[in-house]
Amino acid sequence: MLEIKNLHARIVDDGTEIIRGLDLTVKAGEVAAIMGPNGSGKSTLSYILAGREDYEVTEGDILYNGQSILEMDPAERATSGIFLAFQYPMEIPGVATMEFLKVAMNEQRKARGEEPLKIPEFLKRVKDAATLLNMDMAMLKRPLNVGFSGGEKKRAEILQMKLLEPKLCVLDETDSGLDIDALKIVAEGVNALRSPHRAIVIITHYQRLLQYIVPDTVHVLYRGQVVKSGDKSLALDLEANGYAGVIGEAA
Amino acid sequence: MNIHTTPQRTPAETALIDAFGERLSLLPGDGAVMLKRDDAIEAIKNGLPTRRVESWHYTDLRRLLNLNPVPDFDPAASPKAIAPVVDGSAVLPVLNGVSSAKVPDIDGVAVQRLSEKLTDGSIAPGLDSYGADDAIGALNTAFVADGYFVDIADGTELEKPVELQNLQSGGQTHVRLSVRVGAGAKATVVERQTGDGAALVSSVSQLLLGEGAQVTWLIVQEQPDTATHLAQFKAHLGKGAKLTLFVMNAGGKLVRQEVVVKTTGEGADFTLRGINLLAGDTHTDVTMVLDHTVPHTASTEVIRNVVTGKARGVFQGRINVHQYAQKTNAKMACNTLLLSDDGEFSTKPELEIFADDVVCGHGATVTEIDHDHLFYLMARGVDEKTARGLLVKAFVAEVIEELEDEAIVDALEARLDGWFVTHG
Numbered sequence: 147m148l149e150i151k152n153l154h155a156r157i158v159d160d161g162t163e164i165i166r167g168l169d170l171t172v173k174a175g176e177v178a179a180i181m182g183p184n185g186s187g188k189s190t191l192s193y194i195l196a197g198r199e200d201y202e203v204t205e206g207d208i209l210y211n212g213q214s215i216l217e218m219d220p221a222e223r224a225t226s227g228i229f230l231a232f233q234y235p236m237e238i239p240g241v242a243t244m245e246f247l248k249v250a251m252n253e254q255r256k257a258r259g260e261e262p263l264k265i266p267e268f269l270k271r272v273k274d275a276a277t278l279l280n281m282d283m284a285m286l287k288r289p290l291n292v293g294f295s296g297g298e299k300k301r302a303e304i305l306q307m308k309l310l311e312p313k314l315c316v317l318d319e320t321d322s323g324l325d326i327d328a329l330k331i332v333a334e335g336v337n338a339l340r341s342p343h344r345a346i347v348i349i350t351h352y353q354r355l356l357q358y359i360v361p362d363t364v365h366v367l368y369r370g371q372v373v374k375s376g377d378k379s380l381a382l383d384l385e386a387n388g389y390a391g392v393i394g395e396a397a
Numbered sequence: 398m399n400i401h402t403t404p405q406r407t408p409a410e411t412a413l414i415d416a417f418g419e420r421l422s423l424l425p426g427d428g429a430v431m432l433k434r435d436d437a438i439e440a441i442k443n444g445l446p447t448r449r450v451e452s453w454h455y456t457d458l459r460r461l462l463n464l465n466p467v468p469d470f471d472p473a474a475s476p477k478a479i480a481p482v483v484d485g486s487a488v489l490p491v492l493n494g495v496s497s498a499k500v501p502d503i504d505g506v507a508v509q510r511l512s513e514k515l516t517d518g519s520i521a522p523g524l525d526s527y528g529a530d531d532a533i534g535a536l537n538t539a540f541v542a543d544g545y546f547v548d549i550a551d552g553t554e555l556e557k558p559v560e561l562q563n564l565q566s567g568g569q570t571h572v573r574l575s576v577r578v579g580a581g582a583k584a585t586v587v588e589r590q591t592g593d594g595a596a597l598v599s600s601v602s603q604l605l606l607g608e609g610a611q612v613t614w615l616i617v618q619e620q621p622d623t624a625t626h627l628a629q630f631k632a633h634l635g636k637g638a639k640l641t642l643f644v645m646n647a648g649g650k651l652v653r654q655e656v657v658v659k660t661t662g663e664g665a666d667f668t669l670r671g672i673n674l675l676a677g678d679t680h681t682d683v684t685m686v687l688d689h690t691v692p693h694t695a696s697t698e699v700i701r702n703v704v705t706g707k708a709r710g711v712f713q714g715r716i717n718v719h720q721y722a723q724k725t726n727a728k729m730a731c732n733t734l735l736l737s738d739d740g741e742f743s744t745k746p747e748l749e750i751f752a753d754d755v756v757c758g759h760g761a762t763v764t765e766i767d768h769d770h771l772f773y774l775m776a777r778g779v780d781e782k783t784a785r786g787l788l789v790k791a792f793v794a795e796v797i798e799e800l801e802d803e804a805i806v807d808a809l810e811a812r813l814d815g816w817f818v819t820h821g
Contacts, residue, residue, distance in 0.1 A: 240791025
């Protein structure tokens with residue numbers, strides 16, 4: 147589903163190269179964890195997948211279902227089924243959350259040639275998803291993410307993911323800022339989305355989240371490259387021994 | 398030999414002076430009113446204000462009034478009354494400058510045609526200019542022929558808004574809307590300014606708030622981009638009175654909306670919220686002069702502007718805190734979203750404070766659309782144009798939502814959506 151080939155990318159503003167020859171393949175149905183120390187390029191990778199303009203790909207390619215996405219803008223990527231759950235979801239004053247959800251769902255439907263959702267059906271879907279994530283509907287009447295706690299913002303991201311039903315989900319440090327109860331709820335929300343037709347990429351620092359969302363593959367990112375790949379036991383190994391060993395092997 | 402100098406008149410000035418000569422015999426008014434008219438046309442004969450007059454610095458009326466020819470009066474123009482902004486409002490229409498003989502009965506509210514008040518001279522004192530630079534007041538006093546005088550009795554609480562509808566379909570219209578709100582009364586008034594012609598409109602609203610009166614006054618200006626709209630809103634706030642004024646400018650080729658407010662009673666509270674939606678090759682000026690004349694009064698002003706195309710906007714906000722007006726609390730903010738390279742917005746806040754125990758502040762910002770916000774919305778599949786529209790709307794909708802009354806908020810957001818459909 148996702149094939150990243152020899153990807154090189156830099157920050158547009160100052161030309162700093164962050165991703166330096168990254169290769170990664172994630173198949174449909176797979177849950178892949180990307181781990182790595184601070185500054186290894188994990189969040190940058192998530193932004194590049196979503197199409198943020200602040201980064202520029204200088205070499206290599208990203209194929210999604212066999213097609214390069216490099217020329218697609220963020221909205222085109224999203225409507226084709228790529229979803230990024232942000233590490234720091236933005237607060238957008240004046241945009242009501244419900245209104246935003248309706249616009250986003252219907253824009254995606256429009257791009258797929260489907261009719262807009264009728265209001266009762268829309269409300270039902272939001273309510274069902276919110277109930278699963280233990281979210282209060284009153285929260286969704288507020289402006290998007292404004293005044294939400296860290297945990298509420300992360301839940302709101304997973305809520306959007308459930309409603310938009312993407313094919314490739316990228317979760318950037320979704321576990322940060324969550325207490326253990328919230329973590330379990332979010333993990334259940336993600337697990338419910340596991341499907342043979344969907345790939346999930348989980349970017350995380352810690353093994354903690356992976357106890358609840360068990361990955362099929364684990365990849366260690368260091369200095370903009372995947373330096374080691376393995377199965378879930380690799381995450382346990384990293385938790386026990388730190389990154390030093392793996393990085394040492396690579397260096 | 399006397400040296401006689403005649404100022405070089407612009408075509409607009411000449412057209413106004415000639416029109417006065419032609420209209421004079423048709424204008425209602427007793428001797429006192431006609432004297433006021435004479436004074437007013439004299440002021441115009443002395444020349445319209447230019448950029449050298451401080452309060453007109455960003456809107457050179459003498460020059461700008463020539464961009465569109467001053468139209469003749471058009472007795473045949475016959476705009477039709479339209480549905481009110483808020484459903485269920487009592488509508489008082491002024492069509493092509495003429496009030497209606499038949500208006501809805503509203504409990505506790507006495508409505509008179511202004512032409513009658515002019516004829517019996519009872520409104521003459523209200524026709525005075527508030528200063529030498531009061532060109533809109535002078536223009537209106539010279540030509541005003543009709544409008545309404547609305548008296549809301551003490552203690553009346555209106556459930557539905559009253560909509561004063563000033564509609565043009567070309568020509569010149571000069572209208573005055575006077576509203577007195579009695580002690581303890583509560584009302585919402587919508588001042589609707591619109592039409593479909595290449596008109597010159599002057600409109601002066603006068604509001605007197607009695608002790609403890611509470612009024613929400615909404616000015617909804619949606620003139621076509623062929624019209625010149627020169628308007629003034631003047632209010633006196635008595636003891637403990639509360640006025641929320643909301644101004645929405647969403648049209649007009651040349652627009653000046655003046656807001657002249659005095660807090661004359663202790664505990665008075667004034668709120669101004671404004672949105673200017675500016676598009677095309679237009680010029681819109683909102684100029685406020687606010688006088689805190691007595692102790693313990695409060696005011697806040699928030700103006701949000703969206704500038705597209707080659708539009709030019711102005712906000713001048715002057716707050717005078719008089720010497721005895723201790724414990725005044727005044728805050729003013731003007732925020733502009735500049736969406737085109739050719740658009741511009743000028744802000745001039747002025748605080749003149751003669752009291753020593755006050756809290757006053759002002760701030761102004763000019764921004765573009767936040768790229769992080771845009772990325773977030775697009776990352777959810779919202780295309781760039783729609784995402785930009787959502788963010789621009791959010792920027793101004795924040796001010797509307799402060800009005801709290803759901804029917805009013807929904808009605809104004811519908812006007813807002815209408816503007817974005819046409820200009821987005």
